[in-house]
Amino acid sequence: SILTADEVAALRDHIDALQPNPDSFDRITDTDKHIKTVFNQDQHFLKYLDMEPVASVAEQTMGEDCHIIGMTAWTTRPKRPDQRLHVDYLPFELPEELLLSGVVKTPIFVATAHYYLDDITEALGPTKFIPGSHLAGRKPGPEDLTWQDTKEKSLICDAGDCVLFRSDVWHRGSANTSDETRYLLQVHYGQRMITQKFPPYLRFRFNEAILALATPRQRRFLGEHRKANYD
Numbered sequence: 001s002i003l004t005a006d007e008v009a010a011l012r013d014h015i016d017a018l019q020p021n022p023d024s025f026d027r028i029t030d031t032d033k034h035i036k037t038v039f040n041q042d043q044h045f046l047k048y049l050d051m052e053p054v055a056s057v058a059e060q061t062m063g064e065d066c067h068i069i070g071m072t073a074w075t076t077r078p079k080r081p082d083q084r085l086h087v088d089y090l091p092f093e094l095p096e097e098l099l100l101s102g103v104v105k106t107p108i109f110v111a112t113a114h115y116y117l118d119d120i121t122e123a124l125g126p127t128k129f130i131p132g133s134h135l136a137g138r139k140p141g142p143e144d145l146t147w148q149d150t151k152e153k154s155l156i157c158d159a160g161d162c163v164l165f166r167s168d169v170w171h172r173g174s175a176n177t178s179d180e181t182r183y184l185l186q187v188h189y190g191q192r193m194i195t196q197k198f199p200p201y202l203r204f205r206f207n208e209a210i211l212a213l214a215t216p217r218q219r220r221f222l223g224e225h226r227k228a229n230y231d
Contacts, residue, residue, distance in 0.1 A: 003160035031080035094137035110167035117183035125176035133170035
């Protein structure tokens with residue numbers, strides 16, 4: 001219950017108004033609308049850079065100088081198919097026995113906040129996770145449906161709820177078999193040394209009018225860091 005009903009409705013309206021930029025790998029298909037760096041198109045999204053309590057949890061787990069590496073609006077229409085199990089980022093592979101024993105603990109390098117803007121049902125296509133699978137130390141293979149006999153679990157939640165998950169847990173989007181469209185805002189956080197994913201990369205430019213409205217903390221999440229190593 002991070003977002004109120006009014007905030008959910010407003011966010012859905014602003015997502016509907018977003019326009020794709022082909023240079024930024026945005027896409028609109030029969031089943032998906034996927035728009036990246038939405039903070040750069042509409043000032044409404046600035047507050048989701050440091051929405052609480054998500055931003056503080058990100059800072060506590062990835063450092064006070066963490067930043068966002070991306071912010072994506074995603075709508076999935078009816079007949080959107082299943083995804084395969086995957087991880088978003090795995091910096092290196094390790095034998096799972098080292099992770100399971102606790103001898104080695106992998107830091108959280110990247111985490112994603114999912115703001116759900118619908119009451120999620122099985123038919124609407126919930127995100128599915130395999131709990132604990134970040135301890136696998138590897139990516140799931142094409143034949144993997146479970147890990148350590150743990151089956152995937154559907155994230156059933158309400159509009160306005162948010163989940164923050166580490167990038168190396170096995171997860172997937174599931175098919176939308178309903179007659180409704182699912183709305184989702186993704187905010188990707190990373191340690192400062194993780195590259196920001198702002199396409200079209202060499203040609204990316206901040207929208208100066210929007211940037212002028214950002215608070216100092218929001219500007220830091222966008223990459224305005226204090227001088228440090230390699231600067």
